[in-house]
Amino acid sequence: MYERLENMIKFDNVTKNYSGGIVALDNINIHIQKGEFVFIVGQSGAGKSTFVKMLLKEEPPTKGEIFIEDTKLSDLHSRRVPQLRRKMGVVFQDFRLLSKKTVYENVAYSMEIIGAKPKEVRKRVPLILSMVGLSNRAKLYPDQLSGGEQQRVSIARAMINNPTLLVADEPTGNLDPETSWEIMRLLKQFNRNGTTIVMATHDQNIVDAMEMRVIELVNGKVVRDQAKGVY
Amino acid sequence: MYERLENMIKFDNVTKNYSGGIVALDNINIHIQKGEFVFIVGQSGAGKSTFVKMLLKEEPPTKGEIFIEDTKLSDLHSRRVPQLRRKMGVVFQDFRLLSKKTVYENVAYSMEIIGAKPKEVRKRVPLILSMVGLSNRAKLYPDQLSGGEQQRVSIARAMINNPTLLVADEPTGNLDPETSWEIMRLLKQFNRNGTTIVMATHDQNIVDAMEMRVIELVNGKVVRDQAKGVY
Amino acid sequence: MKYYSINETLKSLFRNRMMSLASISSVVASLLVLGIIMSVILNINSFSEGIKHQFDSIDVYIQEDLTKNEILTLGESIQNINGVHSIIFETKDQALENLKIDFEEYSYLLEGLEYNPFPNTYIINLDDVIYADSIVNQLKNLQGIEEVKYYKDLVNRIIDLTSYVRNIGLVLTLFLAGIATFIINNTIKLTINARRREISIMKYVGATSWYIRWPFILEGTILGLIGALISTGIIYLIYSYSFQLFTSQFYVVFAAYMLNVKTIAKEILALNLIIGTGIGALGSLVSIRKYLNV
Amino acid sequence: MKYYSINETLKSLFRNRMMSLASISSVVASLLVLGIIMSVILNINSFSEGIKHQFDSIDVYIQEDLTKNEILTLGESIQNINGVHSIIFETKDQALENLKIDFEEYSYLLEGLEYNPFPNTYIINLDDVIYADSIVNQLKNLQGIEEVKYYKDLVNRIIDLTSYVRNIGLVLTLFLAGIATFIINNTIKLTINARRREISIMKYVGATSWYIRWPFILEGTILGLIGALISTGIIYLIYSYSFQLFTSQFYVVFAAYMLNVKTIAKEILALNLIIGTGIGALGSLVSIRKYLNV
Ligand SMILES: Nc1ncnc2c1ncn2[C@@H]1O[C@H](COP(=O)(O)OP(=O)(O)OP(=O)(O)O)[C@@H](O)[C@H]1O
Numbered sequence A, B: 001m002y003e004r005l006e007n008m009i010k011f012d013n014v015t016k017n018y019s020g021g022i023v024a025l026d027n028i029n030i031h032i033q034k035g036e037f038v039f040i041v042g043q044s045g046a047g048k049s050t051f052v053k054m055l056l057k058e059e060p061p062t063k064g065e066i067f068i069e070d071t072k073l074s075d076l077h078s079r080r081v082p083q084l085r086r087k088m089g090v091v092f093q094d095f096r097l098l099s100k101k102t103v104y105e106n107v108a109y110s111m112e113i114i115g116a117k118p119k120e121v122r123k124r125v126p127l128i129l130s131m132v133g134l135s136n137r138a139k140l141y142p143d144q145l146s147g148g149e150q151q152r153v154s155i156a157r158a159m160i161n162n163p164t165l166l167v168a169d170e171p172t173g174n175l176d177p178e179t180s181w182e183i184m185r186l187l188k189q190f191n192r193n194g195t196t197i198v199m200a201t202h203d204q205n206i207v208d209a210m211e212m213r214v215i216e217l218v219n220g221k222v223v224r225d226q227a228k229g230v231y
Numbered sequence C, D: 001m002k003y004y005s006i007n008e009t010l011k012s013l014f015r016n017r018m019m020s021l022a023s024i025s026s027v028v029a030s031l032l033v034l035g036i037i038m039s040v041i042l043n044i045n046s047f048s049e050g051i052k053h054q055f056d057s058i059d060v061y062i063q064e065d066l067t068k069n070e071i072l073t074l075g076e077s078i079q080n081i082n083g084v085h086s087i088i089f090e091t092k093d094q095a096l097e098n099l100k101i102d103f104e105e106y107s108y109l110l111e112g113l114e115y116n117p118f119p120n121t122y123i124i125n126l127d128d129v130i131y132a133d134s135i136v137n138q139l140k141n142l143q144g145i146e147e148v149k150y151y152k153d154l155v156n157r158i159i160d161l162t163s164y165v166r167n168i169g170l171v172l173t174l175f176l177a178g179i180a181t182f183i184i185n186n187t188i189k190l191t192i193n194a195r196r197r198e199i200s201i202m203k204y205v206g207a208t209s210w211y212i213r214w215p216f217i218l219e220g221t222i223l224g225l226i227g228a229l230i231s232t233g234i235i236y237l238i239y240s241y242s243f244q245l246f247t248s249q250f251y252v253v254f255a256a257y258m259l260n261v262k263t264i265a266k267e268i269l270a271l272n273l274i275i276g277t278g279i280g281a282l283g284s285l286v287s288i289r290k291y292l293n294v
C-alpha cells in the first residue's frame, strides 16, 4: 500500500512557559504525518496535556510555530478557531462534559454544531454510544456516571464526527483493562480508516502491545521519538 | 506478629439502587479488619466509587447497614458526619480540590478543620507535599496543575492527618508508572504504620505486584474476595 | 445551524431553575420598584397639573358703560383669541355674592358697603397656561375692557411647581430605570458566570461564538419577559387596590386627579417590557462575551 | 477552630472578585434606590409638616369692653393652657391693616368702611395641631372672649394631607426596604450558588457546617458593609449637590423646608448599614444552608 506523506501536525521549535518560571514545553520539534498513530508518554507534569492544548489553540505557544494540515495556528483568526477544532476530535483528560446535558445530548451537541441533520444525529449517536458500551446510560447526566463512563462519553463525543485527527489525552486512565482494550480496538479501527491519532497515555501495557510510534517527553523536552516503540 | 482482629469496615447486606433501575451495589457483605490493605477492582461502572461514597455517608444505602469501627452509619446524626470523615483520608476519583485555594492551602485546609496548630500546619504540609513531589507547585491553583499533579494533591490531602482509614478511589489513574509506584510505596508505609487502606483501582500491574487482599465487583456484586490476590 | 425552539430554551431554564428563579425574581423586584415609583410620580404630576388648571383663568373686567350688545361683541372677540378655551360671563352682582361666599367670615364687612364696586366680568378658561401672556397682550387691543386681572405671579409659581415636580419625577424615573437596568444586567452576569465552564466547553468542542450565544440570548430574553410580565401584573393589582381604596374611602381630593389603572398599566408595561426583555437579551449578549475567548 | 482574620476574608473576596464586585454593586444599586427615595420622602414630609405649622394657630377675639389689665390676665390664662406654645397680641387697627395688605386688590373696598369692625385678638401658636380641639374647649371657660376663630376644616385637611403623605411615604420606604433586602439576598444566593461545589468539597473532607459557614457569613457581611458605605457616600454627594442647587438658585420655597444633608445622611447610613450588613450576613447564613447537606 502506497501512502502519500502529508503533514498533519508540525511543531516548529515550540516552547511554552507558564508564569512562575515553569517550562511546560521546551523547544519541541515534531512532525506527524496523516494517518499516523502516535503515543505521547512521559511522567506526570512532563507537558503532555500542554502539547494537546497547543494543538487546540487553547493556549498559545510562548515561542515557535504550530501547523495543522499546513495551517499556521498563530495566523488563524479567532473566528476560524471553531473550524480547526471541528476537524479534530478531542478526549480531554478532565472529560469536559456539559453538566446540564444528558449523555445523549453531550454527544449530539458535537454533531449539531457542524450542522448535521437531526435525522443523522438520531441515527449516529445511539450507534456510537453502543460502541463505547453506554446505550443504557444515554439519559443520565454526567454527574450520575462513574468515572470510566464519563471518560467513555468523552471518547464517543470525540469520535462522533469521524474527525481526520483524533487527540486523546489519557483516554483510558479511568478504565479497567478490558474496557481499555475495547477502546483501543476502536481507535485502531479509526486509524485504519485514515484518522490520525495522537494519544497521551501512562498505560504501559497498551503502549507496549500496540507497537506504534512513541514520543517521550521529559520536563517538556522530547527525549525519544521511536517508531514501534515501547513505554 | 500477633494482631488483634478489630472491625474497621463492615457492609451488611448493602444494596444501593439509583433511579432508573440502576443497581450500583447488590447485596454486599464485606468485613475489613483494622490494618488491612484491600484492593477493590472491577469493570467501569461495577460500583467501586459507590462503595466509597457509602463509606463517607455521601449517599445512604438503599438497603442494609454499614459499620465503621462499630459505628452504624444510619444511626449517625448528620452533625456527627464531619467526625466520621475526619477519621478517614479520602482520595476522590475526581480529585475534589478547592479551586480557589492553592495547593498548599488545599492540603492545609484539612489540617485546619481538625484544629491543628498553625505551627504544626506550617511544618507538616511542606513535608507531605515533598513526599508526593509537589514542593515546587505549592503556590499554584488546581487549574494550573497537570492531571497527575492534581491527583497527587488529592493524595497528600488524604494523608495529611495520618488517618486510621485511608480510602483511595483510583489514586493512580492519572499517574505514570514510576510516580504510581512511589505513591504505592507511600501507601504501603502508611499501612505498615497501622492505617487501614481501601483502594479502588484498575491498575493490573499494581494489584498483581502488591499481593494484597482483592475484592472484585461485577455489576455491584462481590464475585471474588481473595487474600493475596491478583487483578 | 440548529433551530433553537422555545422548547429547548425552556428546558435549559428548567435545568438551571435555581438560577432562573433567582434571575426572574431580581428582574421582578427591580421593575416593581420602577413601576411603583413611576405610578406615584405620574399621579403627582397629574395632581399638580390638575391644580394648575384651577388657576389658569383670566378675569376681564368690562367697562361700566357698555351696552348689552357691545358686551356680547366683546365676548365673541375674546372667544376668537388663540388659546382661549371657553369664556364665562359673570355679572357684578354675582361677583359680590361670590366674594361673600368665599370670605364668609368677613361677609359682615361687605354688608356695610354703599355700592357694588365690582365690574361685570368675563372669565376666560385657557387651553393651556402657556397661552396666558399672549392672550393678555391681545386683550389690550380690544375695546370696552376696563382691566385684565391675571394672577401672573401665582400662576408662574404653580407652573414652576409643576415643572419642578415633573423634572424631579423625570430624573427619578430615569435614575430608577438605570438602576433596574444595572441590577438586571448584574443578575444576568452572575447567572452566566455560573455557567462559564459550560460555555468554555462548548467552545473547546468547536461551537462558534454565535452558536453558543443564541440560546443564552434567548434565555435572557425569556427571563426578562417573564419578569416584566409578573412585575406589571403585580403593579396592576396593587394599583387597582390602591385606586379603589382612595376613590371609595378617603382623600377624595387626591383621588379626583388619580390616573386610572389602565393608563398607568399601559405605560409601565411598555417600560418593563423594554427594560426587562431588552436587558435580558443585551445583558446576556454582553456578559457571555468574555467567556467566549477560549 | 481556626481564627478567621479579615485578611483571609479579603483574600477570598479578591479571588472571587468578579462575584464580589457584582454583589457589591447590586447592594449599592438597591440601597441607592432606597436612600434616594427615602430622602425625597423625608423632604416631602418635612415640607408638609412645615406647611401644617403655618395653619396651626387659633385666633381669640377679645370682648370690646375689656380693660388693659383684664386683657393681660386673659393672656396669662391662655398662656397656661396645655399645648399653647406662645401667644401674640394683635390690636384691632393692626388687624385691619393686615387685611388690607393680605387682600391688596380689594383694599379700596375697605376704604369705604365707616368703622373698624375688627376686635383685639390673641393669636395662639400651638405646640402641635393635635392640641387644637382641647385648647378651643378650654378657651370657652375663660372670661372676656367674644369668639374663638379656628380654621378647623382647613387644618383638618392639612393634617389629613400630612398624614397621608407620611403614610404613603412609610409604605413606600418599607416596600423599598423590602425590595432592597430581596435583591441583596438574591445576589448573595447567586454568588453562593456559584460556589456550591467548593462548599460540598469542604463538607466531604470533614469540615463542620459552622466551620464552613463562618467565612461565608464574614464575606457576606463585608460585601454588605462595603455596599452600604458606598451607597451612603453616593447619596451624600448627590444630596449635597441638590441641596446647594435648590437653596442657592431656585425653588427657595421648597428649600426652606429642605432637610440638611447631615440629618438625611445619618438616617440613611443607619438604614443602609442595617440592611446591607444584616442581609449580607443573614443572607449568607440562609443561602449556604442547602449546600451543606452533603
Ligand atoms: N496554567 C498554568 N499555570 C502554571 N503552570 C501550569 C499551568 N498549566 C500547566 N502548568 C504546569 O505545566 C506542567 C506541564 O503540565 P501538563 O498538564 O502538560 O502535564 P502532563 O504531562 O499532562 O501531566 P499529567 O500526566 O500529570 O497529566 C506542569 O508541571 C504544570 O504544573
Ligand SMILES: Nc1ncnc2c1ncn2[C@@H]1O[C@H](COP(=O)(O)OP(=O)(O)OP(=O)(O)O)[C@@H](O)[C@H]1O
Pocket (backbone or CB within 6 Å): A137, A140, A143, A144, A145, A146, A147, A148, A149, A174, A175, A176, B018, B019, B022, B023, B024, B042, B043, B044, B045, B046, B047, B048, B049, B050, B051, B093
Ligand atoms: N447519581 C446516580 N444516578 C444514577 N446512576 C448512578 C449515579 N451514580 C452512579 N450511578 C451508576 O452506578 C453505577 C456504579 O457507579 P460507580 O461510580 O460506583 O462505578 P465505578 O465502579 O466507580 O466505575 P469506574 O471504574 O468507571 O469509576 C454506574 O453504572 C453509574 O452509572
Ligand SMILES: [Mg+2]
Pocket (backbone or CB within 6 Å): A048, A049, A050, A093, A169, B146, B147, B148
Ligand atoms: Mg495531562
Ligand SMILES: [Mg+2]
Pocket (backbone or CB within 6 Å): A146, A147, A148, B048, B049, B050, B093, B169
Ligand atoms: Mg469510580
